[in-house]
Amino acid sequence: MKFSVNRLVFLDKLRTVQLAISSKTTIPILTGVKIEVSQEGIKLTGSNADISIEAFLETTDDAAQLVIEETGSLVLQPARFFADIVNKLPDETFSFATQDSFQAIIKSATSSFKIHGIDADNYPYLPDMDEHLAFKLPVQLLKQVIQQTVHSVSPHETRPILTGVKFDIGGGKLKAVSTDSHRLSQRQVSVAEIDHVEYSVVIPGTSLNELVKILDDELEEVSVIVVENQILFMTEDTYLYSRLLEGNYPKTDQLIPTETNTQITLNIAALRGAVERASLLSHAGKNNIVTLNVAEGILRLTGQSSEVGSVVEDIPYISMTGDPIEISFNPDYLKQALQTFVGNDVTIEFISSLRPFIVLPAAAANRVDFVQLITPIRTR
Amino acid sequence: MNIQSKQPNIFRLFSTLIKNKRLQHAYLFEGAPGSGRLEVAKWLAQAKLCPNKDENALPCEQCSICKRVEAEMHPDVWHLKPDGLSIKVEQVRTIRQEFARTGMETSEKLLIIDPIEAMTISGANSLLKFLEEPVPGVTIILLTENEKQLLPTIVSRVQTIHFQKQPDDALVQHYIQQGIASEKAHIIAKLTQDTAAAKQYAASDEWQQWVACAWRFITLMLDKNSHALLYIQTDLKNIFTDRSHAQLFLRMLLIIYEDLLTIKYHQQKMIAFIPYEQQLKHYAKHLTALEISQHIASIFEAEKMLQANVAIQSTLEKIAIKNIKTC
Numbered sequence: 001m002k003f004s005v006n007r008l009v010f011l012d013k014l015r016t017v018q019l020a021i022s023s024k025t026t027i028p029i030l031t032g033v034k035i036e037v038s039q040e041g042i043k044l045t046g047s048n049a050d051i052s053i054e055a056f057l058e059t060t061d062d063a064a065q066l067v068i069e070e071t072g073s074l075v076l077q078p079a080r081f082f083a084d085i086v087n088k089l090p091d092e093t094f095s096f097a098t099q100d101s102f103q104a105i106i107k108s109a110t111s112s113f114k115i116h117g118i119d120a121d122n123y124p125y126l127p128d129m130d131e132h133l134a135f136k137l138p139v140q141l142l143k144q145v146i147q148q149t150v151h152s153v154s155p156h157e158t159r160p161i162l163t164g165v166k167f168d169i170g171g172g173k174l175k176a177v178s179t180d181s182h183r184l185s186q187r188q189v190s191v192a193e194i195d196h197v198e199y200s201v202v203i204p205g206t207s208l209n210e211l212v213k214i215l216d217d218e219l220e221e222v223s224v225i226v227v228e229n230q231i232l233f234m235t236e237d238t239y240l241y242s243r244l245l246e247g248n249y250p251k252t253d254q255l256i257p258t259e260t261n262t263q264i265t266l267n268i269a270a271l272r273g274a275v276e277r278a279s280l281l282s283h284a285g286k287n288n289i290v291t292l293n294v295a296e297g298i299l300r301l302t303g304q305s306s307e308v309g310s311v312v313e314d315i316p317y318i319s320m321t322g323d324p325i326e327i328s329f330n331p332d333y334l335k336q337a338l339q340t341f342v343g344n345d346v347t348i349e350f351i352s353s354l355r356p357f358i359v360l361p362a363a364a365a366n367r368v369d370f371v372q373l374i375t376p377i378r379t380r
Numbered sequence: 381m382n383i384q385s386k387q388p389n390i391f392r393l394f395s396t397l398i399k400n401k402r403l404q405h406a407y408l409f410e411g412a413p414g415s416g417r418l419e420v421a422k423w424l425a426q427a428k429l430c431p432n433k434d435e436n437a438l439p440c441e442q443c444s445i446c447k448r449v450e451a452e453m454h455p456d457v458w459h460l461k462p463d464g465l466s467i468k469v470e471q472v473r474t475i476r477q478e479f480a481r482t483g484m485e486t487s488e489k490l491l492i493i494d495p496i497e498a499m500t501i502s503g504a505n506s507l508l509k510f511l512e513e514p515v516p517g518v519t520i521i522l523l524t525e526n527e528k529q530l531l532p533t534i535v536s537r538v539q540t541i542h543f544q545k546q547p548d549d550a551l552v553q554h555y556i557q558q559g560i561a562s563e564k565a566h567i568i569a570k571l572t573q574d575t576a577a578a579k580q581y582a583a584s585d586e587w588q589q590w591v592a593c594a595w596r597f598i599t600l601m602l603d604k605n606s607h608a609l610l611y612i613q614t615d616l617k618n619i620f621t622d623r624s625h626a627q628l629f630l631r632m633l634l635i636i637y638e639d640l641l642t643i644k645y646h647q648q649k650m651i652a653f654i655p656y657e658q659q660l661k662h663y664a665k666h667l668t669a670l671e672i673s674q675h676i677a678s679i680f681e682a683e684k685m686l687q688a689n690v691a692i693q694s695t696l697e698k699i700a701i702k703n704i705k706t707c
Contacts, residue, residue, distance in 0.1 A: 026455065027455055047484075049484050121448075122448055122451065124454070126484075157473060160476065160479070229484070229487045230482065246515065246516070
């Protein structure tokens with residue numbers, strides 16, 4: 001294997017695959033980066049077994065100044081070390097060549113490194129994906145859907161299936177649901193391009209967070225392929241594979257209330273400010289609880305800590321209908337839920353102080369397209 | 381030695397199971413280290429993952445996948461080994477996460493726990509759930525030296541496969557063929573069935589020293605000589621750099637007692653400590669079976685103490701005090 005390439009362009013690709021590489025892995029070779037050189041260009045692979053990222057650098061890319069003299073493949077580990085070397089090389093370009101017994105020679109201007117590598121045959125294989133099965137999703141929309149749901153996944157492994165977001169893809173719709181059994185997020189959007197497919201997968205929340213990082217806002221579309229054990233997101237020069245979660249995802253549709261006794265529409269910024277201030281005190285206490293009081297035209301949020309003191313917030317609102325109510329909940333859940341709304345106003349619908357309440361975009365047509373559900377906390 | 385010649389019965393059994401696609405989701409492999417447990421476990425993994433199986437659905441053992449399984453580099457074959465003395469809760473947690481996810485290369489996954497007795501009780505309990513409700517595509521193989529040490533709840537949920545110990549004389553012959561001196565081979569055959577480990581013992585000076593020390597320590601105890609305690613202080617406590625060495629040392633003590641019993645009851649079996657045969661005969665004549673069994677019990681107790689992280693010196697002192705007093 002022998003090639004020379006622009007240092008910064010290469011480093012950029014290396015940084016992309018490094019997102020997947022972690023120092024804690026089940027098999028040691030995964031701390032490394034796999035470099036494959038073919039006549040078409042260079043493919044870099046990084047993986048932590050859960051997610052794998054492939055980045056391509058093609059000979060047709062002028063900025064890369066890529067010249068391939070000999071094809072081949074090698075694994076260099078740890079990847080971080082290799083990235084540090086490339087980062088500090090003196091010249092604008094560097095050359096990379098392999099010798100016998102898996103050694104790599106990296107040269108740039110006056111400097112020359114000799115690095116021990118590993119046979120690339122030992123690196124795990126990624127499943128072959130049939131590109132005919134690919135369907136396309138708009139990048140902006142996908143990112144939005146992920147960001148509006150991924151915060152509700154459970155961080156605990158006691159119920160592993162809840163650590164992922166469930167995606168139902170098909171019939172022209174993309175539906176994402178996540179819940180940690182205390183709160184639930186659901187987002188459903190229409191996508192004309194996915195009329196002909198039918199998939200139901202649970203993708204680990206950690207993988208989705210990485211996906212959001214590598215999806216460039218300037219991209220129009222991302223191609224998606226689902227096989228038995230992995231899902232693949234493809235952009236022009238980067239592939240992200242993620243393993244899926246196995247098991248039955250709980251049925252969530254009936255959890256979203258269809259009735260309401262109290263409805264409040266209010267400004268997001270005003271509510272978020274109040275919640276953040278109230279949570280300053282609730283965080284100081286043993287129980288992270290704030291109480292919302294709706295009575296006689298006043299919307300009042302209180303938080304207290306037996307050591308520090310208490311806070312009362314009267315929140316301005318746009319409209320308020322229905323019965324008076326007093327409800328206690330974890331302010332962090334509401335804070336995170338509010339961050340997912342794009343408009344100015346939201347509607348909150350309550351049933352009673354012991355039933356879950358939901359946050360919807362103001363003037364939402366229904367309760368399924370975008371809903372954040374939060375269960376209250378029973379207080380004496 | 382490959383598994384076919386090492387464990388012909390087990391090889392036949394699993395060949396048939398693989399051919400008929402009747403593999404269970406969980407097995408317990410019971411046998412001594414070196415009896416081929418790990419080899420069979422890896423071979424089963426290859427049988428599940430190899431893309432070029434022969435007409436009997438047996439793995440090729442040549443392709444890159446088979447080689448990676450052999451080298452423990454396959455991402456879908458997890459080896460859970462003790463980190464230090466026991467398998468930590470953190471490791472069990474990682475495995476639980478792995479269970480919940482699909483495989484990386486295909487949907488077949490294998491978990492090999494080596495050995496299962498290194499798991500804490502709470503760790504083992506959390507494993508029960510997976511043994512009870514098999515996850516599709518997951519095969520669990522537990523390795524153990526002694527089925528009796530395990531939680532009955534685990535044993536009842538898996539199929540136990542017993543790995544026969546090879547007959548001692550065959551093993552001794554095998555080691556002698558491998559170039560190990562006869563007198564060493566007799567002792568080593570009692571300690572391990574693993575050829576690589578045997579060669580390592582035979583070549584190590586330390587090991588020679590332990591054999592001599594074990595003999596000296598035992599004779600002091602059998603003579604009811606309180607110098608046994610001093611001997612621990614002056615010699616024994618300095619020769620072990622590692623807990624596993626002390627465990628090996630206790631095994632040697634046991635082998636000597638086993639020899640005593642062999643001689644006492646005039647069995648036609650070979651003894652291990654051949655150079656000391658005359659002295660062993662002398663001791664065997666003067667000791668009652670009860671005394672020998674008390675000594676043996678003290679060693680078993682010491683083994684448990686070592687596992688429970690008691691200092692090596694205190695463990696040995698306890699053996700010495702106990703055995704000198706029983707007169």
